[in-house]
Amino acid sequence: xxxxxxxxxxxxxxxxxxxxxxxxxxxxxxxxxxxxxxxxxxxxxxxxxxxxxxxxxxxxxxxxxxxxxxxxxxxxxxxxxxxxxxxxxxxxxxxxxxxxxxxxxxxxxxxxxxxxxxxxxxxxxxxxxxxxxxxxxxxxxxxxxxxxxxxxxxxxxxxxxxxxxxxxxxxxxxxxxxxxxxxxxxxxxxxxxxxxxxxxxxxxxxxxxxxxxxxxxxxxxxxxxxxxxxxxxxxxxxxxxxxxxxxxxxxxxxxxxxxxxxxxxxxxxxxxxxxxxxxxxxxxxxxxxxxxxxxxxxxxxxxxxxxxxxxxxxxxxxxxxxxxxxxxxxxxxxxxxxxxxxxxxxxxxxxxxxxxxxxxxxxxxxxxxxxxxxxxxxxxxxxxxxxxxxxxxxxxxxxxxxxxxxxxxxxxxxxxxxxxxxxxxxxx
Amino acid sequence: xxxxxxxxxxxxxxxxxxxxxxxxxxxxxxxxxxxxxxxxxxxxxxxxxxxxxxxxxxxxxxxxxxxxxxxxxxxxxxxxxxxxxxxxxxxxxxxxxxxxxxxxxxxxxxxxxxxxxxxxxxxxxxxxxxxxxxxxxxxxxxxxxxxxxxxxxxxxxxxxxxxxxxxxxxxxxxxxxxxxxxxxxxxxxxxxxxxxxxxxxxxxxxxxxxxxxxxxxxxxxxxxxxxxxxxxxxxxxxxxxxxxxxxxxxxxxxxxxxxxxxxxxxxxxxxxxxxxxxxxxxxxxxxxxxxxxxxxxxxxxxxxxxxxxxxxxxxxxxxxxxxxxxxxxxxxxxxxxxxxxxxxxxxxxxxxxxxxxxxxxxxxxxxxxxxxxxxxxxxxxxxxxxxxxxxxxxxxxxxxxxxxxxxxxxxxxxxxxxxxxxxxxxxxxxxxxxxxxxxxxxxxxxxxxxxxxxxxxxxxxxxxxxxxxxxxxx
Numbered sequence: 001x002x003x004x005x006x007x008x009x010x011x012x013x014x015x016x017x018x019x020x021x022x023x024x025x026x027x028x029x030x031x032x033x034x035x036x037x038x039x040x041x042x043x044x045x046x047x048x049x050x051x052x053x054x055x056x057x058x059x060x061x062x063x064x065x066x067x068x069x070x071x072x073x074x075x076x077x078x079x080x081x082x083x084x085x086x087x088x089x090x091x092x093x094x095x096x097x098x099x100x101x102x103x104x105x106x107x108x109x110x111x112x113x114x115x116x117x118x119x120x121x122x123x124x125x126x127x128x129x130x131x132x133x134x135x136x137x138x139x140x141x142x143x144x145x146x147x148x149x150x151x152x153x154x155x156x157x158x159x160x161x162x163x164x165x166x167x168x169x170x171x172x173x174x175x176x177x178x179x180x181x182x183x184x185x186x187x188x189x190x191x192x193x194x195x196x197x198x199x200x201x202x203x204x205x206x207x208x209x210x211x212x213x214x215x216x217x218x219x220x221x222x223x224x225x226x227x228x229x230x231x232x233x234x235x236x237x238x239x240x241x242x243x244x245x246x247x248x249x250x251x252x253x254x255x256x257x258x259x260x261x262x263x264x265x266x267x268x269x270x271x272x273x274x275x276x277x278x279x280x281x282x283x284x285x286x287x288x289x290x291x292x293x294x295x296x297x298x299x300x301x302x303x304x305x306x307x308x309x310x311x312x313x314x315x316x317x318x319x320x321x322x323x324x325x326x327x328x329x330x331x332x333x334x335x336x337x338x339x340x341x342x343x344x345x346x347x348x349x350x351x352x353x354x355x356x357x358x359x360x361x362x363x364x365x366x367x368x369x370x371x372x373x374x375x376x377x378x379x380x381x382x383x384x385x386x387x388x389x390x391x392x393x394x395x396x397x398x399x400x401x402x403x404x405x406x407x408x409x410x411x412x413x414x415x416x417x418x419x420x421x422x423x424x425x426x427x428x
Numbered sequence: 429x430x431x432x433x434x435x436x437x438x439x440x441x442x443x444x445x446x447x448x449x450x451x452x453x454x455x456x457x458x459x460x461x462x463x464x465x466x467x468x469x470x471x472x473x474x475x476x477x478x479x480x481x482x483x484x485x486x487x488x489x490x491x492x493x494x495x496x497x498x499x500x501x502x503x504x505x506x507x508x509x510x511x512x513x514x515x516x517x518x519x520x521x522x523x524x525x526x527x528x529x530x531x532x533x534x535x536x537x538x539x540x541x542x543x544x545x546x547x548x549x550x551x552x553x554x555x556x557x558x559x560x561x562x563x564x565x566x567x568x569x570x571x572x573x574x575x576x577x578x579x580x581x582x583x584x585x586x587x588x589x590x591x592x593x594x595x596x597x598x599x600x601x602x603x604x605x606x607x608x609x610x611x612x613x614x615x616x617x618x619x620x621x622x623x624x625x626x627x628x629x630x631x632x633x634x635x636x637x638x639x640x641x642x643x644x645x646x647x648x649x650x651x652x653x654x655x656x657x658x659x660x661x662x663x664x665x666x667x668x669x670x671x672x673x674x675x676x677x678x679x680x681x682x683x684x685x686x687x688x689x690x691x692x693x694x695x696x697x698x699x700x701x702x703x704x705x706x707x708x709x710x711x712x713x714x715x716x717x718x719x720x721x722x723x724x725x726x727x728x729x730x731x732x733x734x735x736x737x738x739x740x741x742x743x744x745x746x747x748x749x750x751x752x753x754x755x756x757x758x759x760x761x762x763x764x765x766x767x768x769x770x771x772x773x774x775x776x777x778x779x780x781x782x783x784x785x786x787x788x789x790x791x792x793x794x795x796x797x798x799x800x801x802x803x804x805x806x807x808x809x810x811x812x813x814x815x816x817x818x819x820x821x822x823x824x825x826x827x828x829x830x831x832x833x834x835x836x837x838x839x840x841x842x843x844x845x846x847x848x849x850x851x852x853x854x855x856x857x858x859x860x861x862x863x864x865x866x867x868x869x870x871x872x873x874x875x876x877x878x879x880x881x882x883x884x885x886x887x888x889x890x891x892x893x894x895x896x897x898x899x900x901x902x
Binding site: 020021023024025026027030031041055056057058059060062063064067087206207240246247248249 | 487488490491644666667669670671673674677678685688689692799800802803805806809810811812886887888889890891
């Protein structure tokens, strides 16, 4: 068994071609000395098991689309069948997702030769850059419940029925975020707080291929959005522009936000086995999130709230740092602010309130450094970060400053956080 | 005077050992530089341009990037590595050994094919010579110049074949390639599309997308040739041609991206408002597309051609990806459908396949072009816009073949003169369209800055950032 796990956990730098930049000129396929590159009418793709990373195709590519690499467990390398369906490259797997594939946190990428051309110039300055993603744990807290994963795959999705769909912000169409409740009826679909599910939008894309599934963290606790029911909730922001502010109509998010009660959706999952909450009754939880990154935080908070109500809780602390552009765009603002102060310590940061200086979650964390430091040192405290990739580094630097500000050795603290499954990062 | 040929003219054709070829090139080279100075890129002599130079045909030597003055560009002569015991794989000579020299009976036809291909290379440099003065960014200026020097190298490649294999008349044809001039009334370039103006950058992007793609298909067909030096030369040229099509495809794509952004910001699809905001409206883009597409598909020649049949059967020119096809590679007794107009209606008729090989290549080109237009439409789709670009009907605006001169709507409906006149300005770029696009053209030379009608590219050249100083003004 050990060897099987080890084989799964071998990492490769998988060579991929960016379908958004490639012009399908065939130069790479004609150049490749080992026949690793092939194509159909839609995409040019690289066979991971054939490519020997000789780099012969890199220089002749006229577009630069050829020079893309993803760290992947060898066993889960993207097959050409999947690549042929892509409209864009998938993001790098997070440490958490890699962990879910059985990759040890200190796993080393197995490559014949490190792709020289893929090295970014800034890495050559001799100074190791601060790599926030490296601090994320790949194991769950010791007291976490066991997570079920991959009960329904892309080839065998299950069906859920929409039983609720409301805008959970006070924002208008372009910035609204929906709280969507899906019911699984009699189909078993056990999910824990912090896990995610995949939704497959119906129909086909512009080229007639089925859409790929989009992943969403569940926003409801383990016993259902409505306690005792087989349902989950999702927090879905309607995507009307991309990260650069260009107009884009997100296929899955608009599909979900437009669903009516009674509609059915195709669902796969559950996914994730390390971003899980501690069950230990005296454990503390520090949550840092932006926007829809609040979904797992809502799930954990709600589970703690239900436990507290039933008297089964012994007073672990909850601390929340929550950022949004404005108060109106903050999901669940109303319900959140009505939670008792002795239950949860809420810190809200708004980066676009007119007439106010921009405030980010890491700014609030710096202000609360004195309170964060003891939690960093406490083996019963767990940290969760979820939201936009851009905040990850700032949040980690704030934790580092909080540690060193109170005389803790950050690298030592970070080492135990990672080893003990106490710091979890989920950014996109 | 001793010249280090491998330094001055990078090559893999043993130029240093070939005195005859050296003498021919020594005579031709000063005329080439003179031609470059006279009708090459305007006001470019002092610029240091971040260019890619091929110094050998292997992947390591393929792409050497550095700042060079274009006049000092090292135009090399490269043939793809030889394939041992290569056999002719189509036509009447199927199965025989490929020719390492020109067979006497095919000499005239081969020379004609090489001259026709060679003539297009300097022609496009001439057509594009003023564009450097209105480049929308340093990145684009560099791409234009890269295209220009590579067209120059393609000329060298054809001249090499003429001088090496065609004796005295080959040398004369090589000279004449520098004497004809695009658009010259008395001594024009051979093919129509290469006498059209490339007056603005939208035309340049459309040209590199469509017309250089014709180049791709012609070169691909020649890379199947039984005449091995031609096959190997054109195979290497294809790798460079890919860059030209990249410039076109990404160029139009970036124009679309900017237009879509403006349409979304203003929440309008009114061409007037889009124009007022300094972007190019979709209707104008469609008209440019209609023009360049129709002019380019004429380049494939008449839909029925006995020359095409001869070229194929005698092994001079194959089909696109001949080697990947699984028919008999002789094509005798087979038929192909071509279009003609009967009683005011377009009808298909079966003609002998061998005579229809121009049409076969044209249809392969159309398939390839349409796929790229689909990728352009993804830009609109991603921006949430319902509009789409389409290629016009194959019979639209044709000047060559059975469909020449027929009045046809872009959808493929035969129309009368009155209807044509009433709609011509909706279907093809008008003088007013060209004047408008021309009015947007202004030079942008600050690194990382782009003219308002075009979006920046997704990535830079050779992993350099987008705001890299791709051209230095000395």
